[in-house]
Amino acid sequence: MSNVPAGLKYVKSHEWLRVESDGTVTVGITDFAQGSLGDLVFVETPAVGRKLARDESCAVVESVKAASDVYAPIAGEVVASNAKLGDNPEILNSDPYEGGWLWKMKPANAADVDALLDAAGYEDFLKTL
Template structure:
């Protein structure tokens, strides 16, 4: 069973979202996603300043098995990236909800978070997958 922290939001494309105290959002891939991909060997994150549309493919993770797009859960602007991933993509495997965060964004509309899945909703998505 995948680890699904209750304090995060989720989307069906297997990204997680954490609302920070300053109103920004941390984005990463879920434990389920990293497990399905296997050992990650490369990560490409969006550039700081890039404006993302909701559901836009904006990052790539590559494992020894496959490459997979990562999608923006909601619209907003990238304000920071996790530079540690360039030299240590395996952080996505070992700590997907902590040190393995991918980028931070300022949401275009914070109310868009309300439409995202909670942990129970995401668990249901995994049950039917």
């Protein structure tokens, strides 16, 4: 079973969000996603300043098996990207919820986060796959 930490929000395309104390949100891919992809060899994150629409393809993760788009779970503006992943994409495999975050964003509407799945809802969704 995949690691699904409580306290995060999730979407069915296997991204997670964490609301930070300053109101920004940190976004990454779930343990299930990195496990399904296998050993990651390349990560491309969105540029700082880019405005994202909800469900917009904005990042790419590539493994030895496949390349996969990563989607913005909510609308907002990118305020930081995880530069460490450029040289060390394997961080996503070993630490998808902390060191392997992809980008941070300022939400266009903070209430959009509330509509996303909680950990229990995401675990229920994984059981259907």
